[in-house]
Amino acid sequence: MKVLCVAEKNSIAKEVANILSGGSSRTRDSTYKFVKNYDFVYTFPALGRCNVTMTAVSGHILGTDFGPEYAWGKCPPGRLFDAPFITKVSQDKDKRSQRIHDNIIKEARSADRLMIWTDCDREGEYIGWEIMHVAQQRNPSITLANTWRAQFSHLEPSHVVHAACNPLQLDMKLVEAVDCRKEFDLRVGTSFTRFLTNLYKSKSLVGDKDVVSYGTCQFPTLSFVVDRYLRVRKFRPEPFWFIDLVVDQKNQKVSFSWSRGHLFDKAFVYLLYAQIMRSNSPPIVSSVGTKPTSHYRPFPLTTVELQKCCSRYFRMSAKQALDAAESLYTAGFISYPRTETDSFPENMDLKSYITKQAQDARWGSYANMLTSENRYRHPRGGKHDDKAHPPIYPVKYANIDSLRGDQKKVYEFVVRRFLACCSDDARGFQTKVEVQWTSEKFSASGVQVTERNFLDVYPYTDWKSSVQLPEFRNGETLKAHSCKLKEGKTTAPNYMTETELIALMDANGIGTDATIAEHIDKIITRNYISRRKQGKNEIFIPTSLGISLIQAFDAILIDRISLSKPFLRRALEGFLQRIARGETTKNLVIQQLLPLYKEAFLESNQKSRVILDTFTETNRQLDSGAL
Structure with missing residues (x-):
């Protein structure tokens, strides 16, 4: 019997194959040079001795899009609210997705069972569904019923073996939640983005290659920065x-x-x-x-808290912090870094992870004291549990001198935070x-x-x-x-820092712990805000484009629900969580929320002159020092 295992990254596939094969796997090239196929034999309790091929994707391999008749310039942007979707292989410059797609089809032809090893979150579940969908193209015997799902949160050998021996099924409720989110992002984001870009370019207000994008998370994030900036600029001491x-x-x-x-x-x-x-x-x-x-003592570490702390203590962007944590995870040093959970299970053996840190010259004596002098305390429990992963903690010891760049600071912080959690107040x-x-x-x-x-x-x-x-x-x-x-x-408020912005986004349900960094990075890339140094801190300052977009939409939609405030996106995120719990469906959520966005689009289209006039007026006020 042959089992095809597919991870979300090649580094994960390589490590899992190494663990399950006892270091004896055979490596073959795939159709994509950065993904390998690892062959070995493994005994699964439910199947017995099996031939296993472990391979990987590189994120999403399928994309949802509109047909060619709805391409940019082929139809009015507003038609995208109702246009049909097509699912196809994602288009990459290096044809990465197509080559990975072809490798999965090739390896799945002779497979009796598929086992998904993607990240254990909503997005990972959806990627797992994509893999199953691709595998079925050449092997219809692969079904949801005989597709296994490995549940794991780090790459410690015993944990990986346990995941291999105790598989679950793909959770289609999570897949449906992601599918719902993708539909909103595509319909709303593409409609508004085409409308805004065409409008600004028609008056030569942006460059030919510029894109003036709208996103259901981008605009509330931008609005937080703009609102703070205007409060500072309009402040008068009392x-x-x-x-x-x-x-x-x-x-x-x-x-x-x-x-x-x-x-x-x-x-x-x-x-x-x-x-x-x-x-x-x-x-x-x-x-x-x-x-x-x-x-x-602090609560156990979540993704949002990691990003906030790295920004506050190390002047590290949310994206830098998450990138460093991801690399530490794939190297097996820390647990899965995308988690909302801030409490450890009572039966989890945390002392064994403390003991692994006793060899370090910096904090080893403290770790040893916790376990040898009966100073260990079970960590405080927070109120959040994503039901998928524990808080972030060090899985195995790493000499930080052997780590690179931001990895050093992030690993040391994760270790010290974990030891602090296991200490007394x-x-x-x-x-x-x-x-x-x-x-x-x-x-x-x-x-x-x-x-x-x-x-x-x-x-x-x-x-x-x-x-x-x-x-x-x-x-x-x-x-x-x-x-x-x-x-x-009275003193003026300070300009927005990244730590504050992350906290506001988290509190208002804008993005998830895993996507907050991406949304901040996106509005910087779009030239809606910029980073500036202010003393020891880095602050966010909105550009004239960023300010005018928020002020224009606030003026146009003054009598409707705001597109710049977090209310609609927070409502959507709440509905996505309900879909994931099986309490509602994608179709019901689409029927309830999409018309609100469509009405806002139609009104914005009718009052497009307000957007242009606001841009001109914002630039005039900035030039005169009024803003």
Whole structure:
């Protein structure tokens, strides 16, 4: 019996074949030079001894498109909302997809069973369906019923063997969810993109080779950057006033904060301040309390958190972080890096992975301490579980000096985050002193850190003891060193950073953990935003094109649901999750949401003059310094 196994990348195919064959697989060339065929013998519990060929694709091999009669320039863009689809082999410059397609057909001819080893997420499930669809062209005996699906999240040998021996079936609900998303992306994205590109080129506002694209995730992402930019540019500082109290206590000057914070009514603050100054009574301690406090260890690592942290700590783009994590995964060093799960199963043997890190010169002693001194704690559990993969963690030890570029920082971060998750919280004591002076209350607090715990291995955050407060007693009369009425001003928000943008996209359901980086990269490539240095940070600044697109669509669709805000895309993502759970169908979602986009398209087409005028006005305001 012959089993054809197909992975999503050749590096995965090579490693899985090496594990299952015990290093004895035979390598053959395929019809595409970067994909090999690995032949070996393996005993599956359900089939017995089998001849196995392990090969790979390189992402999607089939594409959904419109027929030639709907090509650019052959029909009005609005017709694409209803045009029929065709499925065909993806067109690549190097004919990669066609050659991979041909290799699968050739290898599937004599196969008795197909086994899918693509990434275990929605997109991977869809690619698995594509592979099955291609294999069936020459071998109709391959069906959904006899197609196996390997469930795995990393390339540790025992895990791979378990996946090979315990296959599942392809989940067609996940396939349907991706199919629904692809239809929205194609119909809506292509219609608006052709309309916008034709419009801007008709007035020579963009170059001949430029594309003014619309995407259901691109525009909400762009809108976050534009909205922040406009808030900064239109900001006007507003004065506020507050009372600042400093007392002398046991030869130490202690600053107390006003309980009201600050107020914008100068006359009222002055009235309260004058009341204090006219009073003959001193400030009196109304409360003294000391209580235990903790700085919580981090949650287990998700894809979004990885991207945010790499941007914040290493000035690394989301795409760079994910690319580095992907390469570490394919090398077998970390688990699958595309996950929304932030809690580990209670029965997972995490100590064995900690032990593997004990040999490192940087964090090895800490790892050893966790396991040998009974300091291990099961990680905190978050609220997210994608039901496919655990959080990101180090699968095997790597000497970071042997890694390249961004891989070093990402691997070290993954390891330290994992060790921190398996540690105890940092602990200390917080003392708070409250003071009453006439009608006003003030407070001062201090923290004394007594146990650093996870902070010893996680340098990316810190928690230090503050200046220790002198002793205060309840009811004690204090001596005011100074009491001043002070003025401040509100400060403008900062321009958008990538860390903030990732967080906003995640919170608003724009893209998935796996595609957030792609959407950010796309609006940079389209010249809708640019990266700029601001001190130690990198910020996003929208271009005139980016600003005008958002403002134009907001003006045109003022009485309709917005295309620039996240509401529609968030609703779509919610529906996709329901499809994946079997709670609704693709057809019902299309019927409910697609008409909203079509109505928005028709109105935008009718009011295209607004788009052009907004572009001109935006450039005028930028040139004059008004924006």
